[in-house]
Amino acid sequence: MAEVKNKTNLSCTVNGRVSDNIVSDSLLLADFLRETLGLTGTKIGCDGGECGCCTVLIDNAPQHACLTLAAKCNGKAIETIESLSEESRLSAIQRGFNEKLGAQCGFCTPGMVMAAEGLLRTNPDPNEQEIRAGLAANICRCTGYVKIIEAVQSAADELKMSGQAL
Amino acid sequence: MEFMPNFKLYRPDNVDDAIKIKTEHAEVRFVAGGTDMIVNVRRGIEQPQCLVDLTSISNMNDITEVDGGLEIGANVTLRNVQENKFIRQNYPCIAEAAGSVAGPTHQQYGTVGGNLCLDTRCLFYNQSEWWRQSNDYCLKERGDTCHVAPSGKRCFAAFSGDLAPSMLVYEAEINVVGPSGSRRIPLLELYRDDGMAHLTLEPGELVERVHLPATLAGDPSRYEKARIRGSIDFPLAGVAIRLRKGKSNAVEDIAIALTAVNPYPKVISDLQNLIDGKLSEDELDFIRDTVRKQSKPMRTTTVAPWYRRRVVGAIARRLAAELSA
Ligand code: FES
Ligand code: FES
Numbered sequence: 424m425a426e427v428k429n430k431t432n433l434s435c436t437v438n439g440r441v442s443d444n445i446v447s448d449s450l451l452l453a454d455f456l457r458e459t460l461g462l463t464g465t466k467i468g469c470d471g472g473e474c475g476c477c478t479v480l481i482d483n484a485p486q487h488a489c490l491t492l493a494a495k496c497n498g499k500a501i502e503t504i505e506s507l508s509e510e511s512r513l514s515a516i517q518r519g520f521n522e523k524l525g526a527q528c529g530f531c532t533p534g535m536v537m538a539a540e541g542l543l544r545t546n547p548d549p550n551e552q553e554i555r556a557g558l559a560a561n562i563c564r565c566t567g568y569v570k571i572i573e574a575v576q577s578a579a580d581e582l583k584m585s586g587q588a589l
Numbered sequence: 590m591e592f593m594p595n596f597k598l599y600r601p602d603n604v605d606d607a608i609k610i611k612t613e614h615a616e617v618r619f620v621a622g623g624t625d626m627i628v629n630v631r632r633g634i635e636q637p638q639c640l641v642d643l644t645s646i647s648n649m650n651d652i653t654e655v656d657g658g659l660e661i662g663a664n665v666t667l668r669n670v671q672e673n674k675f676i677r678q679n680y681p682c683i684a685e686a687a688g689s690v691a692g693p694t695h696q697q698y699g700t701v702g703g704n705l706c707l708d709t710r711c712l713f714y715n716q717s718e719w720w721r722q723s724n725d726y727c728l729k730e731r732g733d734t735c736h737v738a739p740s741g742k743r744c745f746a747a748f749s750g751d752l753a754p755s756m757l758v759y760e761a762e763i764n765v766v767g768p769s770g771s772r773r774i775p776l777l778e779l780y781r782d783d784g785m786a787h788l789t790l791e792p793g794e795l796v797e798r799v800h801l802p803a804t805l806a807g808d809p810s811r812y813e814k815a816r817i818r819g820s821i822d823f824p825l826a827g828v829a830i831r832l833r834k835g836k837s838n839a840v841e842d843i844a845i846a847l848t849a850v851n852p853y854p855k856v857i858s859d860l861q862n863l864i865d866g867k868l869s870e871d872e873l874d875f876i877r878d879t880v881r882k883q884s885k886p887m888r889t890t891t892v893a894p895w896y897r898r899r900v901v902g903a904i905a906r907r908l909a910a911e912l913s914a
Contacts, residue, residue, distance in 0.1 A: 429596065429598065447595070448595075448640075449594060449596050470632065470717060471627065471628035471632075472624055472691070472695060484698070485693075485694045485697060486694060487695070490624055490627045491623065491627075492598060492623065492627070492640075494598050495598075495623075495644070538694065555820075556693060557693060558693075559820035559821055560694035560695060560821050561692075561694075
């Protein structure tokens with residue numbers, strides 16, 4: 424007989440849309456986003472909390488979707504990489520990664536971008552040290568980080584010049 | 590990568606319910622931020638039937654000034670500890686320790702209670718299911734041999750929380766609540782020298798809040814740890830020092846506590862000779878040697894014990910020199 428899973432009601436917003444679901448108690452947010460909602464932009468890169476690929480924003484704070492139980496997100500606002508572009512236009516941070524070559528294989532990029540988004544929302548004008556500290560939980564095997572830091576810096580500059588802090 | 594096993598999740602909004610659920614079920618674990626627990630569940634190190642999430646309990650969320658001292662609820666996040674002005678000013682090494690736990694993302698949701706009750710860690714324990722299975726598991730989990738000290742009968746897994754040493758140098762106390770009520774004990778009494786069962790909590794008990802004494806508020810202090818990845822990692826060795834200077838720079842009070850080099854956070858003894866003297870080169874060497882002697886790192890990390898013992902002494906010496914300058 425198939426194992427009966429314990430289930431919980433999960434009502435939250437994902438990228439601004441209300442999402443009402445019944446989820447297994449043991450379902451991880453990363454699997455909820457990827458498998459249930461089909462939002463595969465959020466990546467899973469390690470077996471728990473070490474790489475930052477799965478970083479999403481929960482009530483504006485960057486958190487690991489791979490260490491968060493979906494059932495704990497009741498009433499929360501979740502934002503993933505899919506929420507950033509507007510009408511097919513890249514967000515400032517995405518544009519920064521594109522223009523400054525902040526992505527190579529791209530696997531870490533969704534997590535990096537979401538961590539940067541969380542950082543710029545609380546600190547719109549970070550110096551290099553603050554950018555490094557803000558992205559310290561995210562690992563990139565390709566770029567060597569310099570280009571990523573430049574990308575975030577350029578996004579912050581652009582937002583400042585256009586007067587549109589996040 | 591393992592899949593999550595099936596379990597029931599409870600999310601009580603008060604301590605009494607949490608304790609009741611914990612005592613009424615078998616194989617149940619408390620979880621707060623989950624930064625360590627969820628990894629362990631996923632790896633099959635913990636196999637709970639139920640998890641009791643404590644983060645909805647509302648009266649454990651606050652940092653409150655009480656008569657010049659401080660109370661910190663167990664659900665307060667590491668980020669909030671790190672950013673709290675009163676803590677930064679009066680108990681600086683606690684803010685430093687909170688800011689050094691894992692990476693910035695973990696600090697957003699990892700909690701004080703979780704870090705204090707962090708499970709002990711070992712190279713042979715914090716591994717995937719197939720890794721542990723191919724090694725016949727270990728004494729701490731399902732096996733019968735400690736791979737760190739195969740001839741011994743005990744477990745040497747190291748306590749690796751960053752907050753505990755930083756709070757111990759300020760002589761913190763904790764409130765523990767459980768089925769038989771609430772008790773207040775020195776934080777040091779939360780721990781015992783046993784990698785398998787390093788917490789003295791009775792079944793059903795949980796840490797509700799931390800008390801920091803007013804008498805030591807304002808004493809200068811530092812925390813520093815050595816780790817493999819500077820941006821995000823558990824400590825290989827961590828040192829907290831509180832040092833208050835009196836007239837003409839003499840030591841009025843000094844306390845040192847270590848993490849990651851014993852199965853429990855270690856408070857260094859035999860420092861009383863330093864009181865009323867100055868810390869010149871000889872005294873700093875004495876601090877280094879005393880710390881090295883009292884730390885007992887074992888083969889629980891990829892980094893050799895001799896190196897961790899050297900490092901823990903070196904950090905202690907350097908921080909003491911900084912604080913006495
Ligand atoms: S998948 Fe690596 S931190 Fe979440
Ligand atoms: S771009 Fe490949 S891992 Fe970062």
